[in-house]
Amino acid sequence: MIKILLAEDDAEMLDLTAYVLRRERFVVIEASDGAMALRRWKADRPDLVVLDLGLPGVDGFEVLRKMRDDDETTPVLVLTARKDAQNILRCFNLGTDDFLPKPFEFRELVARMRAILRRARVSVKADSEPRLEIDGLSLDPEAYEVIWRDKWVRLTPTEFRILYLLATNTGHVVPASRLYTYVWGSEGGDANALRSHISHLRRKLEEIGGEGPGQITSVPAVGYVFRRSPARPDLHLAPSPELTSLNIAPGDPASSAAAAGV
Structure with missing residues (x-):
């Protein structure tokens, strides 16, 4: 089963998103603040992180930076209501793999997640993409x-x-x-x-x-x-x-x- 770390500070949004992802057969690990997200990240080592930038305590930017300092390979999808170019570029510079502005449709979220996981798992094949x-x-x-x-x-x-x-x-x-x-x-x-x-x-x-x-x-x-x-x-x-x-x-x-x- 694919493990997803879902970090979202809005309790209602966290519950609803987790429900949708579980219906899609993902194992969902929930975190409602930045410190919890980092703890769950270290303990559970998810296959994909869905990260909201507006986390209390340790904000999403700092969470992303710490995750990338620890591991460059686990894919991260950022969710945020901040749509200005400066914040988008900052996310990509810190190492996010994709960016989805709020509000969004859940089917788009799931499609982007599956695309990221597909790239991470089957992007390189030894028979067609050698060293x-x-x-x-x-x-x-x-x-x-x-x-x-x-x-x-x-x-x-x-x-x-x-x-x-x-x-x-x-x-x-x-x-x-x-x-x-x-x-x-x-x-x-x-x-x-x-x-x-x-x-x-x-x-x-x-x-x-x-x-x-x-x-x-x-x-x-x-x-x-x-x-x-x-x-x-x-x-x-x-x-x-x-x-x-x-x-x-x-x-x-x-x-x-x-x-x-x-």
Whole structure:
């Protein structure tokens, strides 16, 4: 059974959401404040955390930060009535995998949860997505582990998937539409979420210091490309058949994440 940690301060909302999730055959662990959420997190090790930002005591941002300090891999879905861009970006920068503003429909919540769990469990398959080694950069899809010249790079599962797809196609543009499908599945993705994850991923690669593994650059109205560090030539891997068959027109809405040039 899949264990869900549900952290929500509104008692009525907590009861109703827990009831809906249990009907969907999830095991629900309830927490009504930040301190309780952290205790249940450490004791029960859930498969997914559904986290409201407005928790009393230790707020949702701090809970998310502490969880990510302890474990980068367990997926987190944030719920909040705070819809401003600053709070959304802060959540993604702290490592959330998805963001659902209140009020929401329960069927959308369940759909997003299942999509996140699907990505976490079947996103990397040994027969189709092998360990990737590129001139000192190692990406292990089984463990979501990234190593650059014996230095471990901490990434969230979403950041790992973005980097894995880009690195597999080093030197070639990956359309934004392909990133949406690969990272977020059939439910699609959000342009702001993609920009935020890539911005955070860039920052982590830059923080390595010295000659990093490479750079992620945008190709306006098309997508993103991962290039090796300037001191080394690009390793031009053959793009996947999916990419070579895609013809992305400059006005394709699916490329809106790259159109902003970030």
